Amino acid sequence: MTPPGTPQGPTTADRILGGWLGRIAGNMLGKPVERGDYWTRDRIDRYLRVTGALPLTDYLPEPPPGTSAEFELRPEWRECVRGRIHGSCRDDDVDYAILGLHLLETHGFAFTTEQVGELWLLRMPYLQTFTAERAAYRNLTAGLKPPLTATYDNPYQEWIGALIRADVFGWTSPGDPVRAASLARRDAVLSHTGNGVYAAMWAAALVAAAFTAADAREAIEAALAGIPASSRFARAVRRTTALYDAGVPWSAALDELDREAGRLGWIHAVPNAGVITAGLLYGEGDFTSTIALTVRGGLDTDSNGATAGSVAGVLCGAAAIPPQWTHPLEDRVRSAVFGFDGTRIGELADRTARLASA
Template sequence: MAGWDSLYALVREEIKQREEEGADTSGFAEKLQASGQDEMKLMSIYEELRDLPISPDFPYSEPNDLQAIRAARPEGPRKLRLNASDEQLRDKFYGAWLGRSVGCALGKPLESMHFLEGHGGNPGWKNVKLWFEGADAWPIRDYTPGRSRAQQELGLELAPYGEKSQLENIRYMESDDDIRYTVLALSLLEEKGTDWDSWDIGKLWHQKLTYAQMCTAETQSYLNFAKVTHHLETERPSDWQTKLEWVRHYLNPYREWIGAQIRVDGFAYGAAGNPELAAELAWRDASFSHVKNGIYGEMFVGAMIAASFVETDPERIVEIGLSEIPANCRLASAVRHAVDIAKNSTGQLEMAERIWESYKQYNPVHTINNAALCAASLVFAQGDFERAITTAVLGWDTDCNGATVGSIMGAILGAKKLPEHWTAKLNDTLYAEITGFHPISISECAERSYKVFQKINNV
């Protein structure tokens, strides 16, 4: 059983992944083509790929170990002083949960390949614009319309699983993996505080999630975890670190994709004001299924979210996020470049086009391109919630980026300052397909996150 995709497709993606990691994959595309999809030949190619060294001229340094990551990071504040009152902090927690839900719901109907990777000769960001124009709703000022002339005229189609988030239908935050992982993180912090590691993530997923709820890297690590553990095993095995390397690597060419980055919010809320702790919790979580920039994406976003409970300047928040990941990694390089684009673009679409052209070589759900767009959206918006989330959904992983940027903006502004025409339509309700969170009020999730924060920080 290959997992998320066929063995042929996994090996094809592994070639690209190894090339991105700095290995010389010359000739492997031809080997794959000649395999005839024979399983033994495919596995032989896979083993060769796995053993390839990083080229000596690869310009980046990208460790997986937390101590090595910290040794390679720039200077940073590590922990910030929370000056807000109890009432203000509660408002920020509610704002973060609300903002995440709003941004996710805006992007969810757009999560089809026509908008993620493009269609009809157009890049994804342009098709988003064309959809809203076809609904007489451009520039974006509300949720995604379910009908547009672009459907008939250009063949564009919305995601079939996002109907309840369309403008005409939205009444709550419908179930989505971006929300599901947020409530899972909350439940883990409620149960264990900060006393957990990657082993606990595997057990949590197997207890709370079905195989069908997983995607890409999460699918592969979920399946691998099942192969190396007994379902009744409750204690971490003594050789877990050795097994972990296999769990997150084996037939997992998605190990630098966005899956880890979208899982961090619930952890980061518990570490509000403490970017270093948020990044550490992110590292523990991401390490179960990801490596290198896949890990850094979760650490970067986690640190930004934690900082957003204190800082208000988006550029400063991005800097704090970068201070928790290696200075000389592909993600840091991309984010710095994206911020420069955001600061030097004359408009939203110019910025979206320049970001797209800079990072279109990555899969639409890769960490690097999406994190770059999130950072650019925050800097470009300059504190405007609507401007931030509507920029973040211009292509690639629309719901994930809308959720991440919405979460950060919500923490910065607090719930009371979020535009009511966005928040009211959710009726303070979300569904997560997790026991106890289906449905639940968004405000209750926020209050529980605040209590977790108090517990972790002995407030």
């Protein structure tokens, strides 16, 4: 009989590679439409209809001639739309996964929050950081120490930044969401507080739980175990699962979530948690459906697509991810992290797997 908590199905190494590939693919799917105040769910779906891309089963198509006034994609779109992808494009959602891997290789699992900050200063260019991370970076250069780095002159403390940094702690804690959440918290408090920290803990635990969970729903429930039940973040995730359980259609569920938390803004961790949770649940275990629904959900599309893709990739394993998502990546990742640009995705996954088995 297999002991409880033992990974089933694909090997742990294949699931870790699936997590890396899923994160990068989901990030690139959402990147052209990353601007939640402009790229609403309605605008995203109108773009997909105009380009004949509904249902969404591949990377976004490039804009038809004469549509730029109505559909203003991000400037990087030429590197991340179907037919133009040759390796991943650079993005902070992937940079922080790489930086987290380097952190664990350099300092081990007993790393301190101060060491996280030191590594940012050594390896991450200031202008490639944003919102809470940029505020914390600036505070580090001014000589502040955690937790002041998160609280001084930082209005972004509960935004999504710490959540996007959390996956590597889940990948290296397969089947152990408690450890994953603890590691993510130590990283997150450099730049975030409250729901921003809970978001990181949940994301790391969600990825870790996906190694042994039967499905996304089980992983979501396991990830919530370490989050204060009364927190706004936990309530948003539970509200999403309740709408799903009640049979509310995906679009109507997101309408309801927007009414309840939309005023927090499109980069805040709480409304984005609803979009990620909905993508995982309504995706019904299918990798393509999961990342497509998550990105179509709007808000911080590339970050949400990356997290949902990571979880979905761990659940199914790399071998089960459809090739239209992985082949264009050409096993190469672009990164602003010093010393990592052009690294093979497979190498990053191998290094992560070695840490997971340590």
